[in-house]
Amino acid sequence: MAKGEHEMVVRVLASGLHPTVRTRASGSHYTGAGQLPLVPGVDGVGRGPDGLLRYFALGPTALGAMAERTVIDTRLSVVVPEPADAVTLAAAMNPALSSWVPLRSRVRLEAGQGVLVLGATGQAGRLAVQVARRLGAGVVIAAGRNPEQLARLPQLGASALVRLGEPDADPALGELGAGVDVVLDYVWGDTAARVMAALASHRSEPTRPLTWVHIGSMAGPTAPIPGAALRSARLQVIGSGQGSNSPSQILAQLPDLVLAIRQGAFEVDARAVPLPEVEQAWLDSTGGGQRLVLVP
Numbered sequence: 450m451a452k453g454e455h456e457m458v459v460r461v462l463a464s465g466l467h468p469t470v471r472t473r474a475s476g477s478h479y480t481g482a483g484q485l486p487l488v489p490g491v492d493g494v495g496r497g498p499d500g501l502l503r504y505f506a507l508g509p510t511a512l513g514a515m516a517e518r519t520v521i522d523t524r525l526s527v528v529v530p531e532p533a534d535a536v537t538l539a540a541a542m543n544p545a546l547s548s549w550v551p552l553r554s555r556v557r558l559e560a561g562q563g564v565l566v567l568g569a570t571g572q573a574g575r576l577a578v579q580v581a582r583r584l585g586a587g588v589v590i591a592a593g594r595n596p597e598q599l600a601r602l603p604q605l606g607a608s609a610l611v612r613l614g615e616p617d618a619d620p621a622l623g624e625l626g627a628g629v630d631v632v633l634d635y636v637w638g639d640t641a642a643r644v645m646a647a648l649a650s651h652r653s654e655p656t657r658p659l660t661w662v663h664i665g666s667m668a669g670p671t672a673p674i675p676g677a678a679l680r681s682a683r684l685q686v687i688g689s690g691q692g693s694n695s696p697s698q699i700l701a702q703l704p705d706l707v708l709a710i711r712q713g714a715f716e717v718d719a720r721a722v723p724l725p726e727v728e729q730a731w732l733d734s735t736g737g738g739q740r741l742v743l744v745p
Contacts, residue, residue: 453522455522455523455524456520456521456522456523457497457498457520457521457523458497458498458518458519458520458521459495459496459497459503459505459518459519459520459521460495460496460497460517460518460745461493461494461495461514461515461516461517461518461519461745462493462494462495462496462502462535462539462744462745463493463494463535463536463538463539463540463721463742463743463744464490464492464493464494464513464514464515464539464742464743465492465493465539465540465542465543465719465740465741465742465743466515466722466730466731466740466741466742466743467491467492467543467544467740469491469543470489470490470491470513470515471489471731473489473491473509474487474489484511486511487511487513488511488512488513488514488515488516488519489513489514489515490507490513490514490515490516490519490743491506491507491513491514491543492504492505492506492507492514492539492542492543493505493514493519493539494529494533494535494538494539495514495519495521497521501528502528502529502531502533502535503521503523503526503527503528503529504526504527504529504538504539504542504703504707505521505522505525505526506525506526506699507519507521507522507525508522508525515724515727515743516724517724517745524700525696525700527700527703527704527707529707529711530708530711533711534711535744536719536721536742536744537710537717537719538707538710538711539719539742540717540718540719540740540742541576541710541715541717541719541740542703542706542707542710544572544573544576544740545573545576545580545706545710545715546699546702546706547573547576547577547635547664547665547689548566548573548576548577548580548581548633548664549580549584549702549706550689550694550698550699550702551633551662551664551687551689551694552564552580552581552584552631552633553584553702553705554694554698554701554702555660555662555687555689555693555694555698556631556660556662558581558584558585558586558630558631559585559630560585560587561585561586561587562585562586562587562588562629562630562631563586563587563588563589563590563626563628563629563630563631564581564586564588564589564590564629564630564631564632564633565589565590565592565622565625565626565629565631565632565633565648566578566581566589566590566591566592566593566607566632566633566635567592567613567632567633567634567635567636567640567641567644568592568593568634568635568636568665568667569591569592569593569599569602569607569635570591570593570594570595570598570599570602571593571635571665571667572718572738572739572740573635573664573665574591574593574633574635575598575601575602575605575716575718576715576717577633577635578591578602578605578606578607579605579606579714579715579716580715581606581631581633582605582606583709583714583715588608588609588628588629589606589607589608590607590608590609590610590611590622590625590626590629591607591609591610591611592610592611592612592613592618592622592644593612593613594612594613594614596612598738599612605716609625611625613636613640619643619644619646619647620647622644622647622648623644623647623648623650623651624651626644626647626648626651627648627651627652627653628652628653628654628657629648629659630657630658630659630660631659631660631662632644632648632659632660632661632662633662633664634661634662634663634664634665635664635665635667636665636666636667636668637663637665637666637667637668637669637670637671637672638666638667638668638669638670638671638672639668639669639672639673640668641661641663641668641672641674642672642673642674642675645661645672645674645675645678645684646675646677646678648678648682648684649675649677649678649679649681649682649684650678650681652681652682655681655682655683656683657683658683658685659682659683659684659685660685660687661684661685661686661687662687662688662689663686663687663688663689664688664689664690674686717740718738718739718740719739719740719741719742720739720740720741720742721742721743721744722741722742722743722744723743723744723745724743724744724745727743730743
């Protein structure tokens with residue numbers, strides 16, 4: 450039962466099985482303690498006793514969203530105009546926020562600027578390509594490892610493609626990205642360090658600001674950043690996540706992003722899974738390239 454002034458019990462309609470859900474549950478995420486008992490789930494779509502449909506986010510809590518009902522803080526939620534597809538919202542909001550928030554509140558992307566998405570073939574990366582275009586990027590370079598997913602990205606807004614892991618990937622990114630303004634990095638690790646060096650050495654205007662936004666660490670938790678890259682180009686490295694973005698910064702972006710998803714602005718590949726099948730869904734690490742969403 451909800452007890453706090455801003456607490457509300459909602460009937461959960463959909464909750465995404467995001468990578469953050471898994472890492473919080475294991476205790477490997479920087480916001481998760483990994484303590485048991487635990488109900489997983491960091492966000493979802495639900496209906497409260499007032500009858501309103503809401504998208505909600507949850508802070509570090511043992512009462513997650515993968516349940517028939519959960520307790521939310523209404524200050525961490527936004528009312529969703531109906532009709533709306535709860536599964537699509539639950540699938541897209543968390544990964545889309547990873548690029549939407551930094552481009553709207555940390556970097557403030559200007560119309561016509563160039564964006565490089567490093568790790569563009571992951572679910573969040575594919576949305577980042579679309580988000581960058583939606584927010585006015587003139588050029589979006591997509592770099593990723595999965596050739597099938599990479600081939601789909603031009604129809605989602607990518608201007609150029611680079612397959613990571615190929616011998617010529619780093620110099621190709623250096624040349625293509627000579628004039629980019631923002632890097633959205635879901636990869637990190639040695640890959641990020643190499644690409645950073647390649648971009649710095651190919652800058653068409655070394656004093657033109659380049660903001661590197663660290664979002665994910667698919668290639669490793671640390672990156673050996675080359676000092677020469679920081680000295681030879683006007684490069685700044687920032688992080689985007691809980692802590693580096695305040696709750697107010699994140700909440701301010703929810704209504705516009707909900708509206709964009711509700712209007713079908715992004716291609717979202719989601720698969721609904723009944724809640725009783727959560728064990729098998731948890732074991733399915735990839736979802737077949739889809740974002741798995743638990744539903745009642």
